[in-house]
Amino acid sequence: MHFEDEEDNQAEGVRIIAFKMNENLVKKINKNLAGQPSLSFHKISDMCNKQIQFFNQFANTFNLHHKQQQGQFCSNYFSEGTPLHKFSGRGAWNMKISSATDAAIIKNAVTLECHPIAEKSFLLYRGTDFPTDLPYSPQNINEPYSFSFGSGLFAGALYRGGATGYVYMRDSKDAYVMAVPAQDLPHAPFVIPRKHAICHLSSHFGTIFHPRTQIWQTNGPIYGGLSHQKGSSYAGSFFCSLDKETLSDQVLKFKNNNVIFLNSSSRASMVVPSAFQPTIHIHAQIPQGKNLYIRGDSAGLNWQNGKPLMQVGDDHWIYRVSNTFDNLNYKILLDDTTYEEGKNHELRINNSAVEAPYFKVGYSAQPASGQKTCLTLRCKANSLTIRGNGPGLDWNRSAPFKHLGADLWVWETTQHFNNFEFKLLLNDVKWESGPNHRVQHGKKEEIFPRF
Secondary structure (H helix, E strand, O other): OOEOOOOOOOOHHHHHHHHHHHHHHHHHHHHHHOOOOOOOHHHHHHHHHHHHHHHHHHHHHOOHHHHHHOOOOOOOOOOOOOHHHHHOOOOOOOOOOOOHHHHHHHHHHHHHHOOHHHHOEEEEEEEEOHHHOOOEOOOOOOOEEOOEOEOOOOOOOOOOHHHOHHHHHHHOOEEEEEEEEHHHHHHOOEEOOOOOHHHHHHEOOOOOOOOEEOEEOOOOOOEOHHHOOOHHHHHHOOEEOOOHHHHHHHHHHHHHHOEEEEEEOOOOOOOOOHHHOOEEEEEOEOOOOOOEEEEEOOOOOOOOOOEEOEEEEOOEEEEEOOOOOOOEEEEEEEOOOEEOOOOOEEEOOOOOOEEOOOOOOOOOOEOOOOOOEEEEEEOOOOOEEEEEOOOOOOOOOOEEOEEOOOOEEEEEEOOOOOOEEEEEEEOOOEEOOOOOEEEOOOOEEEOOOOO
């Protein structure tokens, strides 16, 4: 079955298929749980491996032509062959799972779907040559190009294999996921159709399930699929009011900061992108010429050799955790030889900002003077300022946030105060919406402004 036109999420057909699919999924999950109280990630991974093994064997042994000669699997309800054609590798679009690379793409996708990033983000799937993937025609920069994504790895699989992200991923140099935080979507350069997963699996036209990047207003040609389907009425919903340069910059910023590779010929897979990277803040005064290092048990760290921290202030050091999909236990060292005192620290999975206790060693280094209050946030902006009734602040005069690179900003003070209120301004002009923030002396807070 497929839907040839835009389908209502509450349509009877959608609800019936969803109900039956959920029933089958619940039965399969209950069968695999075997009395266990919960569905752990380990169990999900085990189920995924079994399904990959099944499809691999299916692609190598299933003879659809022979079955159809016997009068089986002769349905005409699917374009370009049935799912049996596609997953056996004998249809117009090859969706079979036949190699370690194919399996890795699927396993990594399942891992990402279970990661906290997926809880608050839209995951958009795309296969391409990443370096040459640009929001305009390779022949003419004035001709816009809309990136087309799969809303899931196999969105469109039942009706048209060529609509799925997986098909392009297994045949491209780079298989990646664009993670778009839900809080960013109102201002992000994407159009994401709000359709039920059943519509995504079974729909005829890509308008129903294909998220796309926006394009600038043009009366000229549009590079790629938008110029070939349904004419300008189809492309119209993807036009935006931004000019070419601004829109291109926004798309490329997301491409550079929000992408997770499931497989790549030149990039590491499953690295947390900069837009989601936790940051460890270390405050310590150490002798001139000395440096701080970090060791740990995951995220590319080990307990044998440390990695250097970046100094961003007189007594402020940071380490951005770029590739952890697990909790991290770590400790800080002076010159990668002398450990800090006390127990190991723990960085919880997907925490966006963490500040470690003051660094202490038995040599000439001293802990940072004064108890420090620290505000951190992640925001893509040219400048951020703060106003309030706290130390060194005023409601009529701004103080700057310090930009630590990418989208990370910080404001700090060692002055003593009672609780105080504050608000942020974007480019020192636009106030954030909502009530005032409050902070206590000595606290390390992450804030989430809305502009």
